[in-house]
Amino acid sequence: MKRTAAVAGLCVFLAIGVQARELVVHDLGGSATPEEQKKGQAFMASQKAADEVPAAEAKAFIVRLDDSVRRAMKQAAAGEMNSVKIRNQAIELAKFQLEAERFGVLFTRFAKCRSAATDAAMSWQGVVxxxxxxxxxxxxxxxxESGACRDAASE
Known part of the structure; x- marks a missing residue:
């Protein structure tokens, strides 16, 4: 009984203390500089452009990427890759990554195409x-991600 009264008293004391304080909001972000605003606007413009990429272009891209990855993996599994071929494949996948930037990031309909290109290059680094x-x-x-890109391009 004494414990219950002590706990109840403590709760009442803490509740009164919490109500007595004002809620203080600290703005940690501050205002954006003109340079940051330009970067934000450029990002939004690139996202809008990514939404306007035709499905046929995304489909053609993923077909070319799949062909490149399959060819390289087949050669690697067969032991036909030398250091020059490995380097050339890494360069080709890096070019695919640069090309895939036009598909945007996150919430664009072909964002998985960009992710597929990145993961293809990262998997090849595992070979290297x-x-x-x-x-x-x-x-x-x-x-x-390649499958998700194909699905998005087929819609």
Whole structure:
């Protein structure tokens, strides 16, 4: 009984103390500089442009990327890759990544096309550095994102 009264008294005391305080809001963001505003506007413009990419372009992109990845993985599995071919494939995948930037990030309909290009390049880095885990992890991500890109391009 004494414990219950003590706990109840403590709760009442704390409740009174909480009600007595004012809510203070601290603005940690501050106002954006003109440079930050320009960057934000440029990002929004790129997102809008990404939404306007025709589905046929996204489909053509993912078909070319899939062909490149399949060809390279087939050659790597067969042991036909030398250091020059490995480097050339890495360069080709880097070009795909640059091309994929036009698909935008996150909430655009072809964002998975960009993610697929990134994961294809990351999986290839697993080949370059002989990192089996990186190869497997990013290749499985690549396959899922490639499928999502194809689905989005088919709609």
């Amino acid at each position: 550095w002989r990192d089996q885990k990186q190869l497997e992890d990013h290749y499985s991500l690549y396959q899922a």
